Amino acid sequence: MIRLFVALLAGLLLLLFGGCGSKPRPGEDDTLTSGNIKIAVDETFRPIIEEELQVFQALNPEATIHPIYCSEVEAMNLLLKDSVRLAITTRRLTEKEEKYFNDKKFFPVSVKMATDGLALIVNKQNADSLITVSRFKEILTGKITDWKQLYPASPLGELQLVFDNPNSSTVHYVIDSICGGQPLSKDLKAQKTNPEVISYVAKHPDALGVIGVNWMGNEADSTRLSFNDAVRIMAVSRAATATVENSFKPFQAYLALDQYPLTRNVYILLNDPKSGLPSGLTSFLTDFRGQRIILKSGLVPATAAVRIVDVKE
Template sequence: MNKLLSFSFIVFIVALVSSCSSCQNQNETGERKVKETITSGVIDISCDESFEPIMEQEIMVFEAAYPKASIIPYYVSEAEALNMLLKDSVRLAIATRKLTPQEEASFKSRQLRVRTVQIALDAIAFIVNKSNKNSVISVDQLHKIVTGEVTDWNQLYPGSSLGKINFVFDNQGSSSMRFAIDSLCQGKPLYTGLFAQKSNQAVIDYVAQTPNAIGVIGASWIGNEADSTNTSFTDVVKVMAVRKAPGFDPYKPYQYYIATGDYPLTRPIYMITTDPRNGLPTGFTKFVSSQRGQLIIFKTGIVPWNANIALKRDVSITDTF
């Protein structure tokens, strides 16, 4: 009898422990949680909005390969993406710059290790309305526009009747605006007459409807989805060719010319993690850096950083100027 009672008590304890363990794996709504590993769990990430076309595809393929993983992206300005990382709102951010020494010191003071991995080489693209006959511009001309030295189309192209140049960025605090300040302003302040929309898509829509506009967007937004060779662009707007300096040929931001450096306005893309447990942020970063993840980047029209993929040069430097 005593043995039977002891056995019943042991069974009860085991059932109770199992029940408590099950409760710990549920959230407040009673839904079962998935333990976070490099291929499972639920995480938020922050991403520069310029790279939404890339990350949407990466996430879709990753989640299909690992059904227990769920990645929730926040597409925001680069400044906000990094700010979310600094505030520990996310453990993974995608941006075009590395952290500053002060930012790294902030994480070090919290005993958080920062890992920065370059995944791609992107380009800043300049787009104009399809009716605009002027589709070649130089780096020096862009410098004069962003600093306010040039404000009218006829200052660039004598005889142009387009009037004032409406030069538009994707949003305040974006990587495109920071690129203009760091690389095009050359120490001068950014002209206050420039303005911003709320996203890369909003810039495309605005330029498509505005004959005198120049839009600044990430190169992954201008690809032709129907062209697997990455040698043509969207037909909604016209993509400008950029001349590095007098005497140089102008180039459009085709994948091949981004890789060779012939297109002069390029920028890296980094995945930055603060993942002490080597969990899903680390796993997703490894996936994007892998051959499979890099092939996805290749298909978006920019340059994968960690893969040996042959790039096509089936374009002419004078293509549709």
């Protein structure tokens, strides 16, 4: 009996002290500035969130954050299943989703982080550079299927409309905000990611791609007054007829002034009742340092001031 007691005591001590030097696994106890967690991120915002996390973890070396980059639908499902306590999306929680959490005695919040824009990109061989929102809607719903319907003098043929994937926030935005709930054309071509959309458009002169504007940044330009030169970005107009004067590209100033028509908000959906690392990350993303990163990315921060400059092309 004595030997058995000693063996059990030794085993207990080993369990208690053996893991003292190891890092906690995702989901274990965390604080505002330490711990190990997973978050869900709409893949559209991967470039900016990677930069945000790099800075946050440098400032908080005891914090480890594993981002899951996925479609907006998948990000919402992970949040609803309590697989993550923070998701970054382009929409707030619906009343139904809030009730689902409230019934479980959870009270999540939606925090605006930034304003984003959708970029319409074409092949560099495509000379057409202006489009109206109404004509874009006709493309989305399948009423316009050929470039000559848009521009009679165009040498291009059948128009190929390209998105990232059917469950993305980009697709949801155009269905809800542009098409008024109407279904998209069956001829829609879906890639998997935003970089794949850029690559496809760069190789196909007849393609029209729709992606998040933060994927179009020119890393060599610190002013953010130019875009990725692999493709061309169209200027979009709210007017009945697009002209150079009433059409705008998704430059930061035009997003901030609401002159560019295809804008949407970016939200942090937080369900963190114990105020741990997800809450600490939310504070960082919405305070000066986090908002400064958003400002430099070309998006419009929710709280930091934006300096408007005159853009001349």
